[in-house]
Amino acid sequence: MDSRVVDRSNDISQPLEALGPDETLKYNSDYLRGSIDLGLLDRVTGGVKFEDNKLMKFHGIYQQDDRDIRDERRRQKLEPAYTFMVRLRLPGGVTTAEQWLKIDELARRHGGDMVRLTTRQTFQFHWVVKEDLKPTIQGLHEVLLDTVAACGDDARTVMAGADPDDSELHAEVVALSKQLSDHIIPKTHAYHEIWYNEAKIASSENEEPFYGRQYMPRKFKIGFAIPPSNDIDIYTQDLGFIAIGGESGLEGFNVVIGGGMGRTDNEADTYPRLGDVIGFIAKDQLIAATDAVMGVQRDYGNRKVRKRARFKYTIDDKGLDFITSEIEARMGGPLEPARAFTFDSNGDRFGWGKTDRGTWNLTLFIENGRIRNTGNYRLMDGLRALAQVHNGKFRLTPNHNVIVSGVTDEKRPQVEALLSEYGIPVDGGHSLLRLNAMACVALPTCPLAMAEAERYLPDLVQKIDPLLEKHGLADTPITIRMTGCPNGCARPYVAEIAFTGRAPGKYNLYLGAGFHGERLNTLYRENIGEAAILETLDGLFARYAQERTSGEHFGNYLHRAGIVGAAEQAAA
Template identity: 45%
Template sequence: MSNKHIVEGPLAVNERIKGESNFLRGTIAQDLEDRITGGFTSDNFQLIRFHGMYQQDDRDFRAERTKQKLEPLHNVMLRARMPGGIIQAKQWLAIDKFAQDHTSYGSIRLTTRQTFQFHGVLKPNIKLMHQTLNSIGIDSIATAGDVNRNVLCTSNPVESQLHVEAYDWATKISEHLLPKTRAYAEVWLDGEKIEGPDEEPILGSNYLPRKFKTTVVIPPQNDVDVHANDLNFVAIEEQGKLVGFNVLVGGGLAMTHGDESTYPRRADDFGFIPLSHTLQIAEAVVTTQRDWGNRVNRKNAKTKYTLDRVGIDTFKAEVESRAGISFAPSRDYEFTGRGDRFGWVEGIDGKHHLTLFIENGRILDLPQRPLKTGLAKIAQIHNGDFRMTANQNLIIAGVAEQDKAVIESLAVEHGLLDASVSTQRQNSMACVAFPTCPLAMAEAERYLPQLVSDVEALLGKHQQQQDIILRVTGCPNGCGRALLAEIGLIGKAPGKYNVYLGGNRAGTRIPKLYKENISEQAILDELDTLIGQWTIEGKDKEAFGDFVIRQGIVAEVFVSSRDFHA
């Protein structure tokens, strides 16, 4: 392998941590026994991420605990590995019980990574959490850290045969790219220590330079937001059968405020491959990024920066060389939307699928809306499965005709199915942010409900019938995918946000900075003017994001950092 594509310089501290971790074991097991602190110390703070957890604390109480000379209220957030987001009803009941009995918040949170998270698990319950999940066939291996994370797949209950095939590939890709270390079983499941060295033939002993995200998507629904991901397999069908994939590489949204060397980026289409080449290409993309990615500066370590540094053609040629396969010309496809289809849909197998809107993905018993109890009652009688979507919603899938009425009745009774929810609310999304995310600079999940109500009021004021794809994140790391929205708000400080405009409905255009560091009221004032202008000057059925580009309110972003920052 040529060294000319490797960034030279002192390695980032995370490289030392990974290299000295004994294949991700570190001293996590010893740390678990330390009851003096509720947190993990030193390198283990980073290493537990490879096991699917982040150490957090409740920031609402941080100042008070500091005043009392107490350490922060440390706990962990766990993100499960659920390729394609499919979970069985019995599994749901088990995670519901654990959330109720052993988490500080009592909630289950559906994420934009098509899985669920537990928040607020205290140190004495962490091993129990992993063992509970293992007992029902779930783990959290590689859902965080410098590895390939949970593989997304279009939650498509209409083309159900095609979905079955795509989901099968999402599972195969996930399994193929998983870490091979035995650390997870040894630390959390009290697995027997097996003699002999661990090997990581794909990820390497230092794993990847940075996190890596993969999707399988079925056009015309871009419900996984392919341009937010490093590697994407776009399903190509012939006569209803999956024949192969177009491979898109190098998408990503995370950036750093004020650092113009960081930027969001669309993925590039490398070309078409038949199904039989899928795992070879996935491995070749990952190993090329493993070897060429920036291990000196983590802010420039993602695949998108590697492509821009070495060149798309060079990266693609290396993938072809490693896989022993050449890409064919891309097949035609089109994305027409990316939202979930709410309400009942009948699949081609005669079964029915009910998509429920879950605001912010937070499943909790709320006043007049006992969502968590309602889903548990449905799980107790449901003979199909649940499908978590990449938009934080939930599909009750595989419902027989004779069972529809009772499931719908339970959903309505518990506030899970509400006809009064607007399309604007359904097309809005936020990350968790405060109080648990340590990176949050501003509110997101707790801010979104009122923001949507305010935007609904503005749409009504101007008699605008269309909705807007609206997303809020508490920091610029991209979890809520605000940089693929028509209006994206990214937290800058408490109560202050950068406003980005100009994404499109299909999720194939990145928005551009419109206003920087402005207050919530100033945001509404700006949107009042813009929505009024859109209503008067917009073409027939012209989407908001397209309007602001056509009118020159913001310039269109194509691919490069110059487009985004200029």
């Protein structure tokens, strides 16, 4: 095997070993096969080899262990309690009732009687043991679902706005998200060989005509926003498309490039970045534009230093003008000037909403995206019962909630009766702060988490709510997000109030993002615990209540009052 590859960013041939170790691993993986199939047969361990764990991410699978019992198992000289997270590829977050029922069945059988909705509009199973991986993936295949490219250095599942104001334009955008997702996923036959037991084919240089042996330098996120809702946080995507409609329907998209949330504490060369709007394309240019943008990142992205490999750093290192000109050259002509659009929020609207098709959509609040039964709140059972009678579809929102889509006038009373029976409120049933809250999974399963998020944010919100009530702010919407580390899976850096974990019980506090995701927030306090968090917010809420102008959002007030400095970057 030739150990030399082309480092296109320098247009010279370099030894493979001079690049990052992940690049070597991908190059030598036989197009993502590795030894995964053999590792699945090894019953001596509940886990897989380090190299195969890396490759399995391209198949939508992460090896994890239960960190709540890690120390105890170490004391007992046992290996970690390995299980796996399995994430679906679900373009636009759309699923049928039949698919929902299969996901429910697999979650009860293999996923610890729960399923999680993600901030990228898809499902995750947790607690799947190694011998249940194949049955889980094969079960998904029965209803035409898969986990291809849900993780790894490739283009992840494609998002599309799920705002409940359904329309023909929205339907067309969702259909395009599916078409685009099918186009950009890896073409290797490895997935079918390993998980569906299909016969192995002889690999060739043409097995990955776009990705090649090394795939992308890092993950690549794509999404569609439909104004006036920015529910997908378009400026956080590597590549975003803002739908522009006209009298004849969807005309095309403004193109946004270079967004990304991840950073590393105390490393100034890593940072969140908002995407730049670089121009407009007609809708029939969508595939060509995507290939051009991804091709530029594939060829120029940093393959030596992994923490600098995201597209946002490629743009900053090479310059936006250079990257844009490269994209235009690959498309065969210049982009058109960007067209006017307006965003007014990045949250969800709960309860019933009438569509222009004459049907109803019902948006249900799913706290931190976790679907399970808890006492009289039998969420998992209730949604299963609903799927058994629902004739429409389910849509997952980018804020990990659920829209029951396409309910007819005749079906609406039945839907409401079922929700009441299972203790599921129709209108959200919580404070505005809780309805605008979002957290990542964090502990106990995420290996990167340094602090709690999903399990802690509900308790913290319960303590913040009385402060808002005290200052007459209970009816004021404020976005609040929490992650267990600085990597930003819950998009914290575009929340008006955000927390990123530093250590157990300690967080960095960020303040002042734009209400609809158009401005980054600013680090305000470092490494503080709950008491300091509540004291700080209490004082800020008091000032906000007294000094705000009519309709002024919390983040905007913090900037106007000089409480936080000028945003590092605001979207164009």
